[in-house]
Amino acid sequence: MSSTFVINNTKSKYCALKSIPVESVKLTDKFWSERIKTMEEVTLPLQYELLEETHRIDNFRRASGKISGDFVGFFFNDSDVYKWIEAVAYLLSYKKNEKLEGLVDSVIEEIRLAQDEDGYLDTYFTFEKKQDRWTNLKDMHELYCAGHLIQAAVAYRRATGKASLLNIAIKLADHIARIFGPHGREGTSGHPEIEMALVELYRETNDKKYLDLARFFIDERGKGVIGGSSYHIDHKPFRELNEIVGHAVRSLYLNSGATDLYMEIGDETLLDALERLWSNLVEKKMYVTGGAGARKEGEAFGEEYELPNETAYAETCAGIANLMWNFRMLQTLGEARFADIMELCLYNGVLSGISLDGKEYLYVNPLADRGNHRRQRWFACACCPPNIARTITAIPGYMYSVSSDGIWVHLYASSILKLDINSSSVTVKEETDYPWDGNIEFVLEANSHFKLFLRKPGWCEKFSVSINGEKVNPILENSYIVIEKDWQEGDTVRLNLVMNPELLESHPKVKDNVGRVAIRRGPIIYCVEAEDNPWGDVWDLEISEGTGLVEEYRDILGGLVVVKGEGYVNDPESWNGLYLTRGNARALKREIEFVAIPYYAWANRTPGPMEIWIKRS
């Protein structure tokens, strides 16, 4: 059995960092361990039931002739099954679970039976629809589904050693490679995803054909072979892109694939485009939650600075795609700015996508709501539920990296990391109450010389480091605190990231946030929700400009730190006109104390108004 990686770039030439096996990290924390436990006990078994209930697995049975009837659901529903397998695979890499593994094996058998002799596999294009295969790459998501199959197959192979699904994926990938490519048909996917999958298949099999195919699909863009729209990111060659546009998930999956490709082939024009797109996203089109995609129409990016709150789309999958892309950029360049976005997404715009009990989901993650937008147990288009599952079970794999220099810590959580650095075994025991507390202790079991790179989060302005109790002047490189040392057994590094609640202001061109502030504490973005604020409508809250923000641990919503402060209720009913002098308007305002909770925890209680960007008085 090989190691399980989110991406296995250990042999990639053009990257600063190397990913580590998911199972090399044993989480011992409360925050993520609890969520992974919920994944194992609640979410993944329930998702299997839902895949059955909604005939997603039946579609494979039907394709193989086992059962009759019509294909059920959306034409891309196979992908949900694959993502669920991928989610289980990461879990199995560090947690034995015969029941889930047995379920996956039985599903893989259904998939195997559904595959055509020639390798084709997509249960929608069977029987009477067989003739339509590969005729509409723009809309019909065959390559997208294939990508998810490949990702699941590689993960399952790595986690269990079983080649059953990988053989199916290879057979399909070979089929695709026979059809498309420089010497075959032109084409690329209307919904990117296969690009990163093919690079990973190349990494797993060492068969360069898959890398070439990934490159081909990226290079095909901008030629108009799928219609030439910016919605499909087909309006320009990838290397000429300046602005992040189109369907948010597609755009970010494409960037992920292009980053994977860069790590293998090292083409600077690719990296330049990726840097431009990254800046454009982070400086002009990303929500404060890490969410991406301002518009419901087309699930798409809007104009620069178009970031409405109530109508924000910020699909859970787009937050995940943002995390995936930034993880790849982080591996490529080894700069903390990418880990900052990963962390932002993970604790906010991604985690908001699943209920605390692991049973319900948000597809869309608005930053303000009247209480009407509620979690659902499933969706007709169910991309988000298994996507968030595969993200959470893979979390240990996102936390650290290695380089020839040493160990990189990106995301903080109590955990035990075991790996070899230059053939010498190292154990790092990390202890922290992160994300609620910025004190982090690392105890090392090592007997070698290397650097420990500790990420200084972008949100953190003050921090201190001590080694074996002695304070040191930290050296910062690309915003990692670098500690170089001959490490001894029991060496202890303590990092204190000063974590206080603070008010954020939005870029002046974001119209919808003028006069508003958001509360952030460490990596967590807060919101005010009705249930904690019985004094009125949270939409009428004005935060006092000079208020002291107070933090308080509460045993609600799974345990979390709330932020309290002083403000005013500007009761709309008390206004007897539209316009008042500032003095007269102030006289109508009532002083109150508000309570803010982490945004990820919203919509888990009685429905009511919520908002992140709060007016300031």
Next chain:
Amino acid sequence: MSSTFVINNTKSKYCALKSIPVESVKLTDKFWSERIKTMEEVTLPLQYELLEETHRIDNFRRASGKISGDFVGFFFNDSDVYKWIEAVAYLLSYKKNEKLEGLVDSVIEEIRLAQDEDGYLDTYFTFEKKQDRWTNLKDMHELYCAGHLIQAAVAYRRATGKASLLNIAIKLADHIARIFGPHGREGTSGHPEIEMALVELYRETNDKKYLDLARFFIDERGKGVIGGSSYHIDHKPFRELNEIVGHAVRSLYLNSGATDLYMEIGDETLLDALERLWSNLVEKKMYVTGGAGARKEGEAFGEEYELPNETAYAETCAGIANLMWNFRMLQTLGEARFADIMELCLYNGVLSGISLDGKEYLYVNPLADRGNHRRQRWFACACCPPNIARTITAIPGYMYSVSSDGIWVHLYASSILKLDINSSSVTVKEETDYPWDGNIEFVLEANSHFKLFLRKPGWCEKFSVSINGEKVNPILENSYIVIEKDWQEGDTVRLNLVMNPELLESHPKVKDNVGRVAIRRGPIIYCVEAEDNPWGDVWDLEISEGTGLVEEYRDILGGLVVVKGEGYVNDPESWNGLYLTRGNARALKREIEFVAIPYYAWANRTPGPMEIWIKRS
């Protein structure tokens, strides 16, 4: 020659106040006198030329067979000619001008020749279109044009004693009365206007048929005879309306007509509906400039609190209609809240509609602009230019009213008012630098007992009154300061309305104004415009919360008081991301001094950004 009134409600039973003749007030001020002079010397002659140039008068010549060719322009273009005549009429009531009178007479002759034997008059529905007369009341504005003809005719008759146009109007009104009514065809106008015209025609002729017809047209609404849409205010019977909706000008003209009707027939269900509509407008749908109509689409009111700034429609005609309606409500109820809105409209959202040189117009009056929205010399749909002309030449008629108790002063300007109160002649000499100064002096030449009612503007919180140098404790009734006295020659009343620049805040539900303030000084709403603020883009200005606002008279833009203050430029280019802590954001801001000018004067210089609602820091 009779007296010229904006409305002659001297014999109306159901009204608290009576309008006074336009010519009973001689303006001696700088502000309005200058504008009336520009009207006489520039605007009215130029508008005549434009009416000729655009074939609006030719359409009459064509209808009478004098010239051949097609009807030119919009089907409602006759109305522009009528409004121009009305504008000249008010001017002629107090200023002899043979040239303009001669022009009007010649135009009236063209109109006369264009009228059919049966009284029908609308130059669009002639020749091949004759068969379509009265077939599409919803869209084709025949009754609207008739209304403007009647208003012009009544005004011209009153101002000059000449019955030429009135005879034409009566012939048309009789024609309409033969067709429509309880015993004739059902119908009402898609574009209200005729209602108030018919009431005025009744007041002028004492022929009750016209009043009945006005009532009929109002009572027809809500029956679906013009399609039943809320856009046409045909979705409900008028007396059941709760929310001001639809095309803004139509809605406000309709309310004007209904108020005129109420003054004659006194139906409380009418007044109740008018009060509900007024509250809805003023509390939920009116711009701080008095502008009405949030949406370009349909030139219509939006939802409650939907008051966007950059895309505000706020048509000049809608501001005028708002003034007209409030003048009628003021006459009806004698409460200053209506005069407050008149004043607001007049100095802001109406006056902005014409350039300082009297040669160019704004049709749409946005509250924020990038410098692209510019004045034009005319419009294909040219309703606004002659409408603002008839408003400005009639201004003396809006300033005062009388009641059996005495004299009411609504709008302040240096002027000499001469009239009889209970058969005793009274002269009021008013001296003030209003709207730049709140000191107002009244010297009375009178020898009788009556009350002087001086409006305490809604914008004014502090004021004082003295009589013959002695300070008095003012009595307020419906926000008029009431001074009852046996008046003697030379009695002097001094009113001091404390006038300071102040910041306004918007109702919390007006999304686009969150975190923003507007500057008001007395009746004037201010804006920041590029030319006075060379430090950067005025859209990036943040007014300092505690700034002292300083006023300064400047000899620019016709002479006006500017307001200066301290603020910050929040330079968007200096932000290297989307979200900063308040502290880091503040560090990027540059302190500057800004200069604000009255909104009415914007767009008279080099194009550049402008806004009324300014961010506060």
